Every structure is written in structure tokens, then in C-alpha cells.
Amino acid sequence: MSALAVRTGAINLGQGFPDTDGPPEVLDAAVAAIRGGHNQYPPGRGVPELREAIARHQQRFYGLSYDPASEVLVTAGATEAIAAACLALCEPGDEVVVLEPTYDSYQASIAMAGAAPVFVTLRPPDYRLDPVALRAAVTPRTRLLLVNSPHNPTGTVLDRGELEAIATVAVERDLLVVTDEVYEHLTFDGREHVPLATLPGMRDRTVTISSGGKTFNTTGWKIGWLCGSPDLVTAVTTAKQFLTYVNGGPFQPAIATGLDLPDAYFAGIAADLQAKRDELCAGLDRAGFGVFRPEGTYFVTVDIRPLRPDGDGMAFCRELPERCGVVAVPNQVFYGDPAVGRHLVRFSFAKRIEVLHEAAARLASLAVGGSDGEADHGEASP
Ligand SMILES: Cc1ncc(COP(=O)(O)O)c(C=O)c1O
Numbered sequence: 001m002s003a004l005a006v007r008t009g010a011i012n013l014g015q016g017f018p019d020t021d022g023p024p025e026v027l028d029a030a031v032a033a034i035r036g037g038h039n040q041y042p043p044g045r046g047v048p049e050l051r052e053a054i055a056r057h058q059q060r061f062y063g064l065s066y067d068p069a070s071e072v073l074v075t076a077g078a079t080e081a082i083a084a085a086c087l088a089l090c091e092p093g094d095e096v097v098v099l100e101p102t103y104d105s106y107q108a109s110i111a112m113a114g115a116a117p118v119f120v121t122l123r124p125p126d127y128r129l130d131p132v133a134l135r136a137a138v139t140p141r142t143r144l145l146l147v148n149s150p151h152n153p154t155g156t157v158l159d160r161g162e163l164e165a166i167a168t169v170a171v172e173r174d175l176l177v178v179t180d181e182v183y184e185h186l187t188f189d190g191r192e193h194v195p196l197a198t199l200p201g202m203r204d205r206t207v208t209i210s211s212g213g214k215t216f217n218t219t220g221w222k223i224g225w226l227c228g229s230p231d232l233v234t235a236v237t238t239a240k241q242f243l244t245y246v247n248g249g250p251f252q253p254a255i256a257t258g259l260d261l262p263d264a265y266f267a268g269i270a271a272d273l274q275a276k277r278d279e280l281c282a283g284l285d286r287a288g289f290g291v292f293r294p295e296g297t298y299f300v301t302v303d304i305r306p307l308r309p310d311g312d313g314m315a316f317c318r319e320l321p322e323r324c325g326v327v328a329v330p331n332q333v334f335y336g337d338p339a340v341g342r343h344l345v346r347f348s349f350a351k352r353i354e355v356l357h358e359a360a361a362r363l364a365s366l367a368v369g370g371s372d373g374e375a376d377h378g379e380a381s382p
Contacts, residue, residue, distance in 0.1 A: 001317065001327050010321035011359045013280075013347040014329045016152070016298055020352060022217035022258070023265060029257040030221075033250035042249045045237060046074025046225070053256035054225050061184075061266075062195050064203070070230040073237050076247040077222035078182045078211035083109040084240040085178045085207050085226065086144070090115040094143035099129070101334030101341055103152050103180065115143065119336050124292050124303065124344070127154040131165035138169055144176050145169070147196060150183035153301055153334055153346040155294020157191045167199040170206075176232070177206045182224075185215050185266045187296035188274040197227070204229040207236065212255040214298070215269065221251040273298055273349070276356055280349040283360020288367045289345075298350035301331060303343055307366055311343030324362040 005012035021027060038047075045051065051068035058064040066072055075081040082105055090096060092114030098106055100119035110117045118137045122129060147166060149158035158166075170177050179196045187193050197206040211224035226236060277293075281300055284291045290303030305311045313330035321327055331344035349356055 001329050004318075004321055005327040008321035008325070008327075010325045010327045011351075011355060011362070012327045013349070013351065013359055014317075014327040016348045016350055017219045018217040018298075018350040019355060020217060023261060025261065026216050026218065026254050026258040030251050030254035033253045038250045038253065040249060042074075042246050042252055044241065044246060045072070046246075047249075047252045047256070050074055050223075050225075050252040050256040050259075053259040054227065057259040058195075058208075058227055062198055064195065064197055064208075064227070066227045067230070071227055071233055073226050073233050073240065074246075074252060075209075075224040075226060075240060076244040077213060078180055078209050078224040079105050079222075080240065080243055080247075081207075081209040081211075081224050081226045081236070082106065082146075082178065082180060083112065084236045084243055085209070086110055086113040086115065086146075087239040087243075088235040089113075089176055089178070089207075089232070090143050093141065095139060095141040096144045096146050097134070097137045097142055098146040099148055099151060100336060101153055101331055103148060104333060106146060106148075107336070110146075117336060118142070121335075121340065122151070122154050122156055124154075124301070125290075127151070127156045127292065129156075129158060129162040129165065131162070131169075134165060135169055138173050138175070142173065142175060144178060146178045146180070148180040149196075150181075150187055150193060150296030152183065152297050153299045153329075153331055154292065155297050155299055155301070157187050157193060157295040160194060163194055163196055163199055166196060167202050171201040175205070177202065178209065179206060180209050182209070182211045182214050183297040184210055186270055186273055186298060188270065188277060189295065191295050193296070204232075207232050212251075212258060215266075216255065216258040218251070218255070218258075221248055221255070223248050223251050223255045276349040276351070276353055279353055279356045280347060280360060283356070283363055284347065286360070286367065287363040299346050299348050301344050301346050304345050305343050313342055313345045317345060324365050326359050326362050 001014035051072040055068040086109040090113040094115040207228040213219035331341040332338035335341040
């Protein structure tokens, strides 16, 4: 879809990456590290100053205490952390219980480990976790629960009750848990992100994953990390050793600088993004979509059926650049059974407000009876 955006010159609200740079302190620290000669392989577990900053961050925001020497691992983005965790913690034939829709690398990582996903589906309109479905998904073969909150693509921020339901199942069934918290600082309307590792009985069975990409607008740097008990971190390090070994030497100290920024920075990015969410959601609403307002992340999912009764999200996304100069992603790619998400489409609002304003104006032309009369022109094949 990004290639389609480039080819058609459309506004790319498909792939989730910001169109502004991160904080100057972080960028300057990377430049200084490059100029200062930090350009060779960093240590396998990451530069000590970043591991220490990660540990300080977990303590400062969540009261979680990790030993930077044995309980923190720096990875090539959260993506590598997820892959390495699946490879390290699963055996062929194991099952991984995962929230659906799923961020697209999860299914690939589970497959690479020879394991099988078992989906617990979050359903619109509110995309909450159903504890009964969660419990039913666990079998004697379940090895891991793979959780994502704040959740891409639905924007759900799991609340304490939902997290307690996960923790109860994990403790009762003695399961390991991997949680992907890359949007930890991007929650709205005062909603609190609660790491699963803070719940009773969870710290030592949970591998907590995050990344600097979303928090510091540095998605191209691919600096991620994970925290967990020494045994789990050592196991994941062993798999990571032969994936990338290490990455991003000069970017690691820069992300350390970011993690130590004052609280106002973290509150500021959430407030900024909340305003962007409101702008885009209002535009999507005006265009006539069914809008599922997200509680966090930088994505919003819509139901296209008011505009396209056949609900073919894939065809809709393929046509959208030509029809109104905007790119979105069909949510069916996030489902084990694509039919479940066929009528759903995801837009990203991690863009400058004027870009979102323009995108909203373009999308408004899709409104049934809209000025260009194109709303019924939805039959072209992909
Ligand atoms: C839920 C989720 N996890 C992980 C990632 C990837 O993070 P990274 O770029 O740090 O590998 C993304 C990126 O969109 C994501 O949405």
C-alpha cells in the first residue's frame, strides 16, 4: 500500500509511520554518537547506557524493577524481539494464543517457530477482550500468550479487568506471556497503559517488549528492547544472537537520551496524537464510515459498508488512491480468516494535522451523495 501511495501520489494513511522527526535531543545524540565513533558492533545485549535507561524507564513509569545486566535485551525493533521470543520460547507443535486482529509479524514469527496460532478475536464495535473466549483458547498444547496493548489495529487499551483475566489464565495454566507494548505512551482520554508484568504473579513469566520507534518518531532506527527474568532473557538472547546479533550502534545511546526525557515529553506526544485522532475520526465520520474510535496507538479502524455495501475492503483500498487520493490498509490481512475482517479498513493518524485535514477533505468526497458523485463507483476489480 505504501508503494501504491508513492505510485499514485496519494496521502499515505496506510503504513504507520510519522511524517515528522522526533525530539531534537534524540536526533542530536545520534549525530553525536556517529561523530563520536560509536559505529562498530555494540555489545550483544545492547550498550549499557541504553539498558540502564530502559530499566530506569520501567521503574519510573510502572514501578517495575529490572537488572540492566541480566534482565534487559536490546533488539532490532520490537519485531525482532517478538520473533526471537517466539523462536526461543516455543517448540514445534506448541500453540500460541494471540489476540486477533494481529499485528502482521506475529503469525510469521509463530510459524517460524513451528508453532500454531490460536486466535482470540476482539470484535467491533468496542473490541474488548472476552475472558471466556480467552479461557476456551487455552489447551494442553498452549505454551505462550502473545498480547498486544495498546493494540494495533483496533486501538484497544486493555483495562485492568481484561489484564487480570489474562493473568489469571496465565498463572492457573502456568503459561509464559509475551506482551508487545510499543504504543505504551500513546493512549488517549486519560487512559492508563498497565503493563501485564505489574500484575501479581506475572513479572517472572512475562517478556515485556517495546521500542523507540513510536515513542520518538524514529521508526527507521529499529531500536527495540525486552525485559524479563534472567532465564527468559537469556533464552531470547540466544535466538537473537543468530538473527541480527546486534544493530543500530549509534542509535542506541540516542534512544537512551529519549527514555530519560522529562514526563512532559511523554504527556505531550499523547496529547498531540489525541488531537490528530480527533481530526481524522471527525473526517471519517463525515465521510459516512462506521468509525471505531481508538483508545490508543495511531490507527483507527472503520467499517466501510455504509459507503460500500459489498464490504470488500481489499478492493476498496486498491481503488481509494484513484478515487480520492488517500491510501489505507484492508484489515483482512490482520485476521487468520480474512473473511472476519473483510469489511474493515485501517487509517493511520500519525501525520501532520494539515495532512490529516486534507485527507479528511478528500475522504469527504466519498460521502454518499458527495460532490463528485463517486460513491457508487465501487465495482472495479483490484
Ligand atoms: C503492535 C506492533 N508491534 C510491533 C511493531 C514494530 O515495531 P518495530 O518497528 O520497533 O519493530 C509495530 C509497528 O507498527 C506494531 O504496530
